[in-house]
Amino acid sequence: MSALLKKDWFGLxxxxxxxxxxxxxxxxxxxxxxxxxxxMLSVSLMLVVAMSQMIIIAIGQMNLSVGAIxxxxxxxxxxxxxxxxxxxxxxxxxxxxxxxxxxxINGYITVKTGISAFIITLATLYxxxxxxxxxxxxxxxxxxxxxxxxxxxxxxxxxxxxLVIIPIIITVLMWILMNRTSLGRYMLAYGNNVQSxxxxxxxxxxxxxxxxxxxxxxxxxxxxxxxxxxxxGTPNIGDSWLLPSFAAPVIGGAILAGxxxxxxxxxxxxxxxxxxxQALVIFKIDPFxxxxxxxxxxxxxxxxxxxxxxxxxRRTKVFSDE
Amino acid sequence: MNNKIPNFVKTNQxxxxxxxxxxxxxxxxxxxxxxxxxxxxxxxxxxxxDIMIGLAMMVVILTGGLNLSLGAxxxxxxxxxxxxxxxxxxxxxxxxxxxxxxxxxxxxxxGFVTVRTGVHSFIVTLATMxxxxxxxxxxxxxxxxxxxxxxxxxxxxxxxxxxYISPLLIISVLTCFVLYYIFKYTDIGRKLIAxxxxxxxAELSGISVDRMFIYCHMLSGFLAALAGIMLTARIGAAxxxxxxxxxxxxxxxxxxxxxxxxxxxxxxKVTVFGTMLGAILVTLxxxxxxxxxxxxxxxxxxxxxxxxxxxxxxxxxEYFTVKNSIVS
Numbered sequence: 262m263s264a265l266l267k268k269d270w271f272g273l274x275x276x277x278x279x280x281x282x283x284x285x286x287x288x289x290x291x292x293x294x295x296x297x298x299x300x301m302l303s304v305s306l307m308l309v310v311a312m313s314q315m316i317i318i319a320i321g322q323m324n325l326s327v328g329a330i331x332x333x334x335x336x337x338x339x340x341x342x343x344x345x346x347x348x349x350x351x352x353x354x355x356x357x358x359x360x361x362x363x364x365x366i367n368g369y370i371t372v373k374t375g376i377s378a379f380i381i382t383l384a385t386l387y388x389x390x391x392x393x394x395x396x397x398x399x400x401x402x403x404x405x406x407x408x409x410x411x412x413x414x415x416x417x418x419x420x421x422x423x424l425v426i427i428p429i430i431i432t433v434l435m436w437i438l439m440n441r442t443s444l445g446r447y448m449l450a451y452g453n454n455v456q457s458x459x460x461x462x463x464x465x466x467x468x469x470x471x472x473x474x475x476x477x478x479x480x481x482x483x484x485x486x487x488x489x490x491x492x493x494g495t496p497n498i499g500d501s502w503l504l505p506s507f508a509a510p511v512i513g514g515a516i517l518a519g520x521x522x523x524x525x526x527x528x529x530x531x532x533x534x535x536x537x538x539q540a541l542v543i544f545k546i547d548p549f550x551x552x553x554x555x556x557x558x559x560x561x562x563x564x565x566x567x568x569x570x571x572x573x574x575r576r577t578k579v580f581s582d583e
Numbered sequence: 584m585n586n587k588i589p590n591f592v593k594t595n596q597x598x599x600x601x602x603x604x605x606x607x608x609x610x611x612x613x614x615x616x617x618x619x620x621x622x623x624x625x626x627x628x629x630x631x632x633d634i635m636i637g638l639a640m641m642v643v644i645l646t647g648g649l650n651l652s653l654g655a656x657x658x659x660x661x662x663x664x665x666x667x668x669x670x671x672x673x674x675x676x677x678x679x680x681x682x683x684x685x686x687x688x689x690x691x692x693x694g695f696v697t698v699r700t701g702v703h704s705f706i707v708t709l710a711t712m713x714x715x716x717x718x719x720x721x722x723x724x725x726x727x728x729x730x731x732x733x734x735x736x737x738x739x740x741x742x743x744x745x746x747y748i749s750p751l752l753i754i755s756v757l758t759c760f761v762l763y764y765i766f767k768y769t770d771i772g773r774k775l776i777a778x779x780x781x782x783x784x785a786e787l788s789g790i791s792v793d794r795m796f797i798y799c800h801m802l803s804g805f806l807a808a809l810a811g812i813m814l815t816a817r818i819g820a821a822x823x824x825x826x827x828x829x830x831x832x833x834x835x836x837x838x839x840x841x842x843x844x845x846x847x848x849x850x851x852k853v854t855v856f857g858t859m860l861g862a863i864l865v866t867l868x869x870x871x872x873x874x875x876x877x878x879x880x881x882x883x884x885x886x887x888x889x890x891x892x893x894x895x896x897x898x899x900x901e902y903f904t905v906k907n908s909i910v911s
Contacts, residue, residue, distance in 0.1 A: 383890065388887035391885070395881040504712075550721065559710035
């Protein structure tokens with residue numbers, strides 16, 4: 262039990278369960294099939310985006326270009342299908358390839374120049390977004406194959422949409438990557454302490470590039486999932502990803518300095534943010550409040566993390582005195 | 584190495600100055616209208632704002648932090664000013680003082696939370712960005728203040744020096760000199776830099792690092808509020824969306840100017856005039872790209888490339904400087 266209490270995701274899980282029960286007691290509409298369907302859609306999309314940011318946070322960097330990659334892939338994906346009448350599979354593959362290339366560029370430049378990833382990804386944000394606008398001239402693509410539309414809106418059974426399949430697979434894979442593979446552990450080691458990770462023979466170049474490539478791939482998948490959901494490819498896909506992409510991992514207890522992320526807690530963070538946004542809508546609260554709320558949530562999470570760290574420090578101090 | 588001239592040549596500012604001159608030459612030869620009175624006046628109005636935004640970011644970068652809430656903060660302060668003047672009928676001079684105080688207060692919140700939680704200011708200002716902008720939209724109901732006093736809006740469209748220069752630019756340049764003086768010659772300015780350069784050493788020599796960091800954030804809020812007022816005067820109205828969604832339109836110039844100017848992201852080094860030159864360069868390139876007609880949609884792409892090129896060049900310059908100094 263005490264081991265459970267120490268997990269990042271445990272407290273969050275409790276908050277989620279009690280919060281949902283409380284909300285549905287006041288507003289039964291919250292657990293209506295339609296509402297659950299909408300909730301699951303928003304969770305699926307943000308899950309992928311949050312994972313894309315989380316892996317960069319794990320190595321102690323940040324990726325501002327997540328949204329820009331998602332947007333660029335989204336319009337490339339739809340553009341290939343509409344303008345070049347490509348079939349779905351090659352369009353998806355090219356989309357993934359673009360995401361991979363974007364991530365590689367971020368990682369390669371960051372690690373080779375030693376310049377902060379913040380500045381590099383700020384620059385690539387503008388480059389990717391600029392390419393997006395330059396190609397589309399701010400016009401959306403509307404001609405989407407029926408299969409893509411179906412995937413974005415159909416339900417497997419009950420209120421469960423097809424769209425959740427990919428994000429769930431990704432979350433499982435990410436959990437395996439971060440907890441069960443040496444690559445994931447190396448990433449955490451690198452995020453924790455660059456020098457010592459190099460001393461034990463971990464290649465910085467490899468780790469940073471891999472992390473950014475995974476981030477780029479996930480951002481690409483996120484962009485394509487949004488296309489399925491919206492049934493069109495607009496150039497502004499990804500514009501609003503920045504805040505939520507950081508919110509979920511941070512609420513999930515990730516430390517921005519790197520070295521500590523929790524996949525399950527991040528997923529719970531995504532669900533928490535979605536439930537709260539949804540609840541505010543159901544209680545007919547001004548949508549602008551949602552934004553303020555998200556801001557306060559991040560601050561609250563930061564305070565709680567800080568407090569836990571503080572308690573941890575005090576406890577270890579007591580032990581070392583003995 | 585005792586020779587003064589080569590030292591100056593090696594600095595970032597010198598490289599920037601050359602770049603500015605080169606770009607002015609390129610644009611004046613390759614485009615019509617770059618040197619026209621209208622264009623120079625328009626440039627001076629834009630550059631004034633970019634300098635101010637760059638300085639506002641610079642003083643937080645000094646602490647090794649960032650201020651993502653810059654745009655949201657500036658717009659919130661400007662909307663507060665619009666409300667004071669239009670709805671409350673408060674005189675202009677008092678309004679400006681109130682707005683600057685309000686901006687400093689919002690900056691204080693950023694600084695206070697950052698220092699107290701020990702969390703990186705990136706995440707704190709990411710949150711406050713959303714909070715400030717959310718409250719601002721909620722309170723103003725996304726409505727603009729368009730009936731500002733004429734004396735105020737007239738100032739924004741005033742033309743000085745044979746109608747070439749906007750008075751806004753003079754405010755920005757004056758601010759540069761004031762900041763330069765503060766950082767170079769005053770006790771508090773030196774303490775701010777010391778705290779940013781090596782917090783532990785500063786703490787040991789009796790400087791309250793936490794307080795210095797809060798001051799930096801307050802100064803950032805102050806300058807962002809000033810930028811907000813200037814933008815309001817320039818447009819002639821206080822509009823909630825004047826810096827884009829969440830104030831994002833300000834972020835690129837905010838980072839470009841100090842980074843191009845040679846401010847270290849790890850903190851502890853400020854270059855006031857470098858930031859000024861950086862802002863001028865960005866505005867020049869932006870303006871030139873429109874005049875060359877690359878298409879408005881590609882401007883953002885080229886700005887990103889230029890930011891990337893600039894940091895890479897700077898890294899190369901550093902590398903060669905270090906190599907040369909080892910050799911000699």
